[in-house]
Amino acid sequence: VLIANPPYSVKDFKQHLQLRHNRFTLLPHLTANSSEIETLFVERAAQLLAVGGLAGLILPSSILSNSGIYQRTRALLLEKFLVRGIVELGGSAFIATGTNTIILLLERRFDTHLDHFAIRADALYHEEKCPNDTDFADSDLLLAYSAAAGLDFALYCQWLADPDNELPPELEGAPLFIAYQREFDDLAEIKRRKEQKTFQKRPKDEQQAEMRGKFLNYCRAAEKTKLVYFALAHTGELKKGEIIPQYTTVLRSADNKAEEQSFLGYKWSQRRGAEGMVFLREPYDGGALYTPDLASRDESPAKAAHYFRKAFLVEAPDEVPDDGPLVGKLRIAPTPAFFDFSRTGCDLVFNLSPTEPTANPVFDTQYPLVPLGQVTDIRNGGTPSSKIREYWDGDIAWATLVDVKEREIFKTARTISQAGLDNSNAQLLPINTVLLSSRATIGEVSIARIELATNQGFKNFVCNEKKLLPEYLYEVLVWQKENIKALAGGMTYGEISKAKIAHFSIPLPPLPIQKKIVEAIDALEKKAQTYVIKDLSDQKRLILLDGIK
16 A cells, blocks of 8 residues: 655756656656656556555645646556545645645556557557457447447447448537537648648649548547547456446535535644644544544445445445435546546546436437336335344245346245335336346346346336337347446446436337347347357347347
8 A cells, every 4th residue: 555645836846856767657748847746656656556556645636637747647547547536625634735635546457458458449440440340349348438428339330340431420410520620620730731732732622532531530549549548447347358347436525614624523723822733523533534543444334434445345335324424525436427538639637526427328210219217117126124034035036136147037046025025125026027237236137037026226127018028128228238337427336216217218119129129139049059159249239229220
């Protein structure tokens, strides 16, 4: 574990550095008169820590948003670290400075993550080679990126695979690419080229073709860079090629000085003869941050330390109490939610208020898009008290995450009694209910082929049998897993509310078309039992895309 509180704003420090064996990639970006010495401490932390090493760095809050060397430092942070947490402190945290500071809580990541995604991006955005099926192996990553960038996934893939590098008209009309065009037209080198006599003497069609080629290459280069840093923000771990998403816990500062002092549990006295820290309560109780002299590491959910410990352990914390000082201050979201990937640049400004994900993806379909709440009855689950033995080991199946590893559920690992059902929020669900895991590990889907109840980690869909087949809903939810997971990008740790999922819209073709889509996917899966089928999930996605057109 490394803790650092580096100096800030040391003017001309570069002229006095005595570096022999330390090489800093940030150093060339600093001038002789630069004062941002704290940026080198970030890179030094990356040099000192082994993979899995932890760091707490106290830095000026400007490092999250300022341009220049700070922008490059943010890029290095994503390249070298997992951002487990950020604590924002106001001017009252440290005596006499009045400087707004942050504490970055970091974990050293594998350098190979950057190499992996740089190679993937090279294959996808190469100017002279169209990507093949293997290059699209990270389609789930592309799907997540296109959602974050506000782009249609199918159109985006169509552009990347186009042999002439041409943008589909619908994609070129998207706000991002309109902004790219404006940015490209304002480039000094483009203006100079258009003014050159050799250019002006060429036929108009050749001039247009040259500018068009330069523009498309400009877009590809920009998108390639954005994808790499999105992937680094998105990825917490790579397990045999599978991406485990990264989450960041953020604690915002108080809105005013009095509230901040209460939050910290102390204030600073300037009274002569009594200068220094003054505890608001004796003995010091840690404010809303932590519990001093705690015998164990298990903090109360009323303290912020509870959530940051869970962040480093990569565990889902308890719900934030709705009546405590952390309400409105603690935010836990997928790390990309703190960045804006819908813009042309890759400035990596870290916005401590995460962006809410778009409610729905864009579908290319002739059929109506219908919110799930209009065609299903969405029911929650619950857990009986574990302290009352009579609530357990009854004859009612009770599903948890371990039971949704297959498409269909015929039995569950645990059961509850009628008394357990009656004395909890669990509900008995009918056969053919579609189960969706909605907490922590989000997006696992199964169809209940028995009556059962579930714990509170599910949103359960009882389909309107006149409008929606459970099997079709299952395939759509599996297909839209990344977009559904993005719905959890608010203030809770990996949880989708009933209200959000109720507004998530899906294409709703007539029942015969739904049945045809399901039968085509079933036939493909049966074939896969006999033959090895490459990219099975992508082929299933293509069946769905073709079926809803």
